[in-house]
Amino acid sequence: MLLWEGFHMETNFYEAQNFDISREKKYQSSMPTQHYHNGFEIFYLVAGDVCYFINDKAYQVVGGVMLLIDVDEIHKLVNFSGDTFERITLVFKREFIEGIFPGNHSFDVLSCFLKDRHMLTFSGYEQSFIEKLFDKMISEFTKQPPGYEFYLKTLLFELLIFIYRHLESSQTKAYSEENNIVNRKIFDIVDFLNRNYDKQHTIRDISSRFFISPSYFCKSFRDSTGFTFTEYLNNVRIKEARVLLTQTGMKVADVAEKVGFENLTHFGRVFKEITGLSPLKYRQANRVNPAS
Structure with a gap:
């Protein structure tokens, strides 16, 4: 396990709000120094x-990965590549959800923060489910319609139960955090894929470009990101396809080609595997501006 020698620098404390959530595209953290707070993140x-x-x-x-940060845990984000990233940050205090649900000593939904599993990876379908929950929270938190605080607590509790079950499920593959060593070569490969997802890539091509053996590349990529090469590339492509389908009037075939799929049938199959819907049904259900 790689330790960051510079991590033992000045540490700042921040008072957490009862509930706060934001979704932003950034190229650097709004909290550049290491810090901790009295809320779950x-x-x-x-x-x-x-x-x-x-x-x-x-x-x-990488995209589709979640981190659980317990109260008073010191943490810091560093963007080595300097490229834009999009993140959702949710911070809340225990008292925010206390009282709304009956107490149960045999089940503490917040115990998921105590399981020494900071990093969680999800399937494409699970990512879609989680992101929809976050979108609902952000909408309620921003617009504050009548009863919004009660609905926020309900949505948060739903998310926490999902995380708890994900960690507890026998079907969940135990992801070894000891394998998550900061590997700059893998970071460079991930960055390359994020910027070139619309082009065709094979394991052999990537291995050759970055001077790494195919077998070592496959193992290191999975160990470092939690995803196989194909899973990660497909997730990046489908995330971009979802944006194009809901925010533009592009034809489905054009969207498929623009995000790197050479075959429309293959695009449709992968899209449905990840989102649970066909591209057309996804567009109908999530269109930002149907009139466009």
């Missing part, structure tokens, strides 16, 4: 790749 990277330090461990975080 859920960090979710929508797109891009960053390095995140929690206590004395370093994590390579």
Whole structure:
């Protein structure tokens, strides 16, 4: 496990709000120094790749990965590449959800922060589910319609139960945090894929470009990101396709080609595997401006 020697620098404390959530595209952290706060934090990277330090461990975080940060844990985000990344940050205090649900000593939904599993990876379908929950929270938090605080608590509780079950499920593959060593070569590969997802790539091509053996590349990529090469590339492509389908009037075939799929049938199959809907049904359900 790689330790960050510079992590033991000045540390700042921030008073957490009862509940706060934001989704932003950034190229640097709004909190450049290492810090801690008296709230639970859920960090979710929508797109891009960053390095995140929690206590004395370093994590390579790519799109679709979630970090759980307990109360008073020291942490810091570092963007080695300098490229834009999109993240969702949710911070809340225990008292925000206390009282609304009956107490149960045999089940503490916040215990997911105590399981020494900071980093969680999800399937494409799970990512879509989580991002929709976050979008609902952000809408409620921003617009504050009648009863918004109660709905925020309900949505947060739903998310926490999902995380708890994800960690507890026998089907969940145990992801070894010891494998998440900051590997700059893998970071460079991830950054390259994030910027060139619309082009055709093979394991052999990437291995040759970055002077790494195919077998070592496959293992290192999975160990470092939690995803296989194909899983990661498809997730990046489908995330961009979702934006194009909901925010533009492009034909589905043109969207498929623009995000790097040479075959429309293959695009449709991968899109449905990841989102649970066909491209057309996804557009109908999520269109930002149907009149456009």
